[in-house]
Amino acid sequence: MTAITVARKDLRLFVRDARFLATLGLFSAALVLILSVAFGPIFSDPAREAAASLWAALFFAGVLGLTRSLELEGESGAGDALRLTGADPYGIYLGKTLANVLLLGAVFLLLLPLTAIFFDVGTLPVVPGLLGVAALALVGYSAWGTMFAALARGLAARELLLSVLLFPSLVPLWIGAVKLTHALWNDGTIEPVRDWVKVMAVMDVLGLALSAWLYEAVQEAGE
Amino acid sequence: MILRAAGIRKRFDERSILAGASLSLEPGEIVLLGGPNGSGKTTFARILATLTAPDEGEVTLDDVPVQERRELSRRAIGFASHAPLLYPALTPLENLEFFASLTGISAARRRAGELLDRFGLTPFAHTPMTHFSRGMLQRVVLSRALLHDPAILILDEPYAGLDDEGVLAINGMLADAKARGKAALLIAHDRERAGHVQTKTLRLSGGRIEGS
Numbered sequence: 001m002t003a004i005t006v007a008r009k010d011l012r013l014f015v016r017d018a019r020f021l022a023t024l025g026l027f028s029a030a031l032v033l034i035l036s037v038a039f040g041p042i043f044s045d046p047a048r049e050a051a052a053s054l055w056a057a058l059f060f061a062g063v064l065g066l067t068r069s070l071e072l073e074g075e076s077g078a079g080d081a082l083r084l085t086g087a088d089p090y091g092i093y094l095g096k097t098l099a100n101v102l103l104l105g106a107v108f109l110l111l112l113p114l115t116a117i118f119f120d121v122g123t124l125p126v127v128p129g130l131l132g133v134a135a136l137a138l139v140g141y142s143a144w145g146t147m148f149a150a151l152a153r154g155l156a157a158r159e160l161l162l163s164v165l166l167f168p169s170l171v172p173l174w175i176g177a178v179k180l181t182h183a184l185w186n187d188g189t190i191e192p193v194r195d196w197v198k199v200m201a202v203m204d205v206l207g208l209a210l211s212a213w214l215y216e217a218v219q220e221a222g223e
Numbered sequence: 224m225i226l227r228a229a230g231i232r233k234r235f236d237e238r239s240i241l242a243g244a245s246l247s248l249e250p251g252e253i254v255l256l257g258g259p260n261g262s263g264k265t266t267f268a269r270i271l272a273t274l275t276a277p278d279e280g281e282v283t284l285d286d287v288p289v290q291e292r293r294e295l296s297r298r299a300i301g302f303a304s305h306a307p308l309l310y311p312a313l314t315p316l317e318n319l320e321f322f323a324s325l326t327g328i329s330a331a332r333r334r335a336g337e338l339l340d341r342f343g344l345t346p347f348a349h350t351p352m353t354h355f356s357r358g359m360l361q362r363v364v365l366s367r368a369l370l371h372d373p374a375i376l377i378l379d380e381p382y383a384g385l386d387d388e389g390v391l392a393i394n395g396m397l398a399d400a401k402a403r404g405k406a407a408l409l410i411a412h413d414r415e416r417a418g419h420v421q422t423k424t425l426r427l428s429g430g431r432i433e434g435s
Contacts, residue, residue, distance in 0.1 A: 005324045009310070009317075016312045016351075077306035080274050081367065084308070085325035086297035092325075220276075220293075 002087045006095025007102070013072050014103055020068050028061040028107055029114055036118035043119060047185035050119035051178045054111055055137070059174060061107045062141050063166065065100055067159055070149040079153065089216040093146060097208075100142035108134045126184040133184070136200040137177040143207030144169055150218045176200040224285055224299055224374040225249050226271065226406065231280035232430075233266055240266050242430030243280070248375060250404040253397055255417055257410075258427035264410045265304065267427060268379045271408065272302035284375075298326060301373035303364045305380045309352065315339055315363045316348040319370060326371045338366035342392055357384030365393065376400060376407040382416040394420045 014020065035053035043049055073079030082092060112130065116123035123130070145166055152161040176196035183193045190197065226248040233241040240263040248254060258264050269275040271282055273289050273296055282289045289296040302308075309318045319335030328334050339348050342362035352360060361384045368376065381393050397407055397420045411417055414424070425434045 002325060005321065009313070009321050012317070013310060013312050072310070076311055077304070077308045078310050080306070081308035081322060082325070083274065084272065084297050084300075084302055085322055086294040086327075087325040 002091025003094035003098060006082075006092050007098040010069060010072065010096060010099030011102060014065075014068070014099070017068070020064075024061055024064050024103075024107060025110060027064065028057040028111055031057040031060065032111055032114050032118060036115075039119075045186075046119045046121050048182050050115050050121045050185060051181035053119070054115045054181060055174055055177045057111055058104065058108060058137075059141075059170075062100075062104055062138075062145060063163060065103045065107075066142075066145040066149045066162060066166070069096060069100055069146070070153060070162070074153065083219060089219050090212050092219070093150070093211050093215040096149075097139075097142045097146045097211075100146055101138050104138045104142065105134065108138065121185045123185075126188055129184045129190060130181060133177055133180045133190075136197065136204060137173055140173045140200060140204040140207055141170060143204060143211060144173075147207065147211045147215065147218065150215065170203075172199050173203045176203075224406070226282070226284055226300070226375050227286075228267070228271055228282045229280055231267065231270055231277045231282070233263070233270065233275070233278050235266075239430055241270075241277070241280075244427065244430060244432050245280075246271075246408070246425070246432055248406045248408055250374075250406055251401055252423060253401050253407045253409065253421045255409045255411060255414065255421035255424045256427055256432070257412065257414065257424070262427045263430060264427050265379055268302070268304065268377050268408065268410055272300055272377050273297055274302070298371055299374045301368035301371065301376045303368035303376075303378045303381060305383055307360055307364050309360075309363060309367060311352045314347075314349050314351055315344055315366070318352070318363065319366055322367055323370045328371060334370060335366075338369055341396075342366055343388070358386055358389055361385055362389060362392075365396075369396070374405055376405065377410075378407065379410045380412070381409065382411055382413055390416050394418050 032053050035056065039049040073082065112123065148162055148165040151165065176199050179193045179196050180190050183190045228244065228246045231241050231244045244267055256264060266275060270277050273293060284296050284299060313321070316335055316339065319338060320331045323331035323334050336348070339345050342365065344359065344362055347359065352363060365381060368378065382390055385393070394417070400407055409417060409421065425432050
């Protein structure tokens, strides 16, 4: 229940911040467009280039989302009020993670048709597979990212620390997402690179499990 | 419930803020804590409210260290500071309902409505707080601290920005809390606004509490 309440609150705050949503949407769409122009107009391997562009845009959109999620608790000290409720810290963490997954899921749904059009890759038959890849990637990204965002809370260089922690930690997750998406667009199946599903699932579980263990300590630290 | 702080020390960088501050807050007591700017009153209040850990010393609730049962301690304490501790983009009703739900109050929306009514905010219940005046915001801040009807209130500058009506509402609330055996620590520069609601007046100076 705590997780649902926190996720609903975060989503409500995201939706009310028109400037943030416009920046997020336009930035990620522009990135895909720029990369399609850079790789095109004649693509050497459209499936690979499209996959790389889609996940590069999502990665950077995710940093924007996590930074905003971090700011929500810093503004006016609301994060302190959250702690004062005595609510289960892991429930709070799960709620924030869920909100980030849904936010990035919306960005993914915006970028998917744009990428398919700009790179001229067929999408419809592989949509269920792509949604599965997105779920694996975005759950892991948000699980680790929410944890790192909490770790960076209260520090002067929090955005920098968030990026420094996030980039190297999520390399396996992002490679997996690119490989699987490429396979789906190229062959219509993930069979040749199926092992990456396991790698991504392990990253997801590891992020969620590590946070279950550490989040309370991280939330209380830094004062 | 009895809240005690014993020998609290806190440093930020090389500067010592608190140097052995001690305080006991018993049921029915309303303690007014004064002191010059920068004397560490807010830091002390945050330590009592379990938001900041002391470098040395201990805060206990009924003789049990607060960090040993953090959830229970937090649900026994209501804390308001000069930072609003709210989400400005939400309405007062949404803020209070959210925090009430997380605190475990079953009728969260009803409780939020009661407090908004008490502080004269019902007409603004659905207005985002982004453009609220300091006084209006302060009423929401105090409502949040009172949501779970805590046994102990820690209010840091509760009169800031309030008009006479708001001051009366706080003092009425404190008198009611005192009558119901609850305790409060009031940190206020303006002693006159507290009227005669306090049972004890203390001063924080040189990192220690005088008069305890």
